[in-house]
Amino acid sequence: MEILQKKDIIRGGFAGIRESPMIKESRVFGKKPTQDLSWDGIGSFVYLSDANFIPKGETGMHPHREIDVISFMVKGRVLHEGTLEHGKILDENEIQIQRGGGEGFYHNEINPDSIENRMIQMWCIPEITGQKSDYKKYSLKKNSFTKIYGGEENSDDTFNSHTHIEIGVFSKGNQFSIEQQFLAYITKGIANVNHEQVQDGDFIRGKGLHFEAIEDSQIIVIYEKTE
DSSP, rough: OOOEGGGGSSOOOEETTEEEEEOOOHHHHHHTTTOOBBHHHHHEEEEOOOOOETOOOOOOOOOOOEEEEEEEESSOOEEEESSSSSTOOOOTTEEEEEEEETTEEEEEEEOOSSSSOOOEEEEESSSSSTTOEEEEEEOOOOEEEEEEEEEOTOOOSOOOEEEEEEEEEETTOOOOEEEEEEEEOOOOOOOOETTTETTTEEEEEEEEEEEESEEEEEEEEEEEEOO
């Protein structure tokens, strides 16, 4: 098992965002300089950034095509503008997924508040090109996982992919285990993972994961399901 800590990632950003890119897939972003400690992804999962919008900050309108853009609010909220579901507010513990497809989309994300927020943004490459642009939104459930990405092509619940993403919210003492190869990111709290203590801002990769919440915790888990 390996652990990458957010504090070791060079802080960057653009427009009204300051971000720590934890996952940057080499197939997409090219060869990394020595000082770039970010990891490659798994399956179709190619990017994750832990970002903060400055007060009243925004990204500015920009396009995406043939990419699935996943935005997860850990703290605060954003106002969503663009060609998909213009005007929606994404609140704390909510997730939106915008499928670019062959059509593509334009969007702008805005922090409507006078305090800094925190958003995790992830990208996945669709396994089928030329699909219709689309939008889905989720709210996290307590003491369980919420599946937000991956599944069969005919599923209405999530966008289709062999790469699955689930977000878990667990109270102190709750446990879970998975057996397969995984990537996982702690976004709240402190936990034991495979008998090693981890905390908010720790990215973990390995095969086989046993998790126990030391305090109320939140975790993103990414894995491939091939059968």
